Amino acid sequence: MTAMLNPADSGFLSALEARLPKGTLREVTPSYLEEPRGRYRGQAAAVARPGSVAEVSTILAAAHAARVPVIPYGGGTGLVGGQIAEAGPMPLLLSLERMNRVRDVDGPGNSIVVEAGMILADVQAAAERVDRLFPLSLASEGSCRIGGNLAANAGGINVIRYGNTRDLCLGLEAVFADGTVMHGLKRLRKDNTGYDLRHLLIGSEGTLGVITAASLRLFPRPTETATAMIAMRDVEAALSLLDRTRDAVGEAISAFELIHRQGLDFLTEKMPDVPQPLALEGEWIVLTELGGRGVSAALEKVLEAAFEAGEVTDAVIAQNAAQAQTLWDVRETIPEANRLVGGISSHDISLPVSDIPRFIGEAQAALTAFDPDLRINCFGHLGDGNLHYNVYPPKGRAKQEYDNAYDRIKTIVHDLTHAYDGSVSAEHGIGRLKTGDLETYGDPGKLMAMRAIKSALDPHGILNPGVILR
Known part of the structure; x- marks a missing residue:
């Protein structure tokens, strides 16, 4: 891979600015150089905020030709340093925040086309407006952006039923390192026309291309939900409860979360204003949510059987949406309490x-x-x-x-x-934090193929250098 240049030292920025609409290039503010856990402090020569896929193409083509490193930037919520470069040539940050529109929504067809800079909560809201569900749900959904979710193949609480972000994506529009645009926003369930580049780009953390838009799967909204927080005898009992619940309702389990007592103690210590519904006794807690017709009655029967078996020691079942949200607030604020500890x-x-x-x-x-x-x-x-x-x-x-x-x-x-x-x-991905772990625990054959793919699609190594592969 060719040595990269510092854009601030090469006249690159002024030449690029002349090719873009006024205001697309801006000075870097501190928020772009920080990450949630405070592990890294970044550097960047400028931030580019394109408003269209054509502008993304122009930026990457220029960076490719000038050998300038580019860091794709979503909501900045990543936890493995993928959006932060501490050392090396000063990069150009490429923020998709202005590309935040719904391009199309098809309720009957259960799909929506959105740009990569759209905040996840806004994607959920757009689906709800056509009485559909976009089930990706994360603690950071009010600030993370769907392009970053795709780039990291985010998981969240609903994977058990709906899968990771990869499973929710039908098609991608993306720009490769040299500025070539891939127009892949088809909303097909079946498409066997060669290599599946969509799945290659999802999870690549901006190292193979920049995702600019996506076709996403929507789902019917559950007609009924049931949410409960349950004190378990131990972790084995929690797995038994998962099996009992699956036997009773099949794939209607939307979430099945395990919480250790230490997490609740951290909440009490650092965030006492967060209401904890009951002083549930026991070391292990399960928070589960079911969605579908008849799930409330089914959950009560499952819990009765688990009580009789000695697996469950206490439980609270939400009686309405507000109570269910209170239970979820406990789970979703545990990471913040952890950070404060x-x-x-x-x-x-x-x-x-x-x-x-x-x-x-x-x-x-x-x-x-x-x-x-x-x-x-x-x-x-x-x-x-x-x-x-x-x-x-x-x-x-x-x-x-x-x-x-x-x-x-x-x-x-x-x-x-x-x-x-x-x-x-x-x-959470590999980012810069876990490159050594990938080398230590990764399969050598897989690593060889990953390096070959990186070299083929980004021969100058300009896209998020140092992420995933050192």
């Missing part, structure tokens, strides 16, 4: 669902042997095997005191995840 090492991992109880037990034992005073907050999407396994210092001690322990703690968790044939990146 300050973690030593956070892990976004996935495992075969049936192995999760054993993994949790072994990880606890290994970390206790390393330091018995560590606090562990394990929570996540039990239904699809995705755990957020986060490690914190003892109460009253700062995370900075454990800086030298970060690598060892991460290695303990990731080695055990790998031993269970799991993944060290479930839904």
Whole structure:
């Protein structure tokens, strides 16, 4: 790959500005150089805010010709540093925030075409206006943008029923590194015309092309929902409850979340104004939501059977939408409470669902042997095997005191995840944070193919250099 240039030193910016509508290039404000966890502080020569796919093409063609690095920028909510460059040639930030329109919506056809800069919550609202559901749901949905969700193949709480972002996408419009536009916004369920470049670009974190628009799947809105927060005997009992619920309602399970008591304690400690509906006793809590005809009665029967089996010790069932939202507010504010506590090492991992109880037990034992005073907050999407396994210092001690322990703690968790044939990146991506982990745990054949694809589509390495592949 060719060495890249600093756009501020080469006259690149003035030449590019002359080719774009006035105001497209702007100075970089601090918000573009920050990320949610404070791990990185970025740098950039300027931010480009195109208003059309043609302008994106112009920007990338110029950057390709001048060997200028470009960082695609969505909502800035990524947790693995994919939107932040701390070192190397000063990049050009390419923000899709002005490309935020609904191009088409087809309620009867269950599809919507949106531009990449549209905020996820606005996509959900556009679907609701035609009495449809766009089921991707994340804690950051009020600020993350759909292009970033696609680039990272975001997961969220509804994967168990609807799949990852990849499963919700019918087609993409994207611009490759040299400015070539791929017009792929077909809304077809079947299309076997060669390589599926849509799935190649989804999850590539802006390293192979810049997603500018997407055709997305919509779904009928559930006629009835049932939401409950349930105290479990243990994690094995939580898996048994998942099986019982699936047997009763099939694929009507929209979400099945596992919450450890530590997460609720962090909420009490750092965010006491967040109401916790009941003082549910027990170490493990499940938050589940079902959608479809008859699910309320089915959930009550499932819980009765689980109570009789000794798997469930307490439960609260939401009686209306407001109560259901209160339950979800507890789950969705746990990450913010975690941030306020300050973690030593956070892990976004996935495992075969049936192995999760054993993994949790072994990880606890290994970390206790390393330091018995560590606090562990394990929570996540039990239904699809995705755990957020986060490690914190003892109460009253700062995370900075454990800086030298970060690598060892991460290695303990990731080695055990790998031993269970799991993944060290479930839904947050690789970014810049986990490039070393990908090299350590990734399949050599897969890495070879990834490097070849990167070289073919981005021969000068201008697109998000240092992300996924070093």
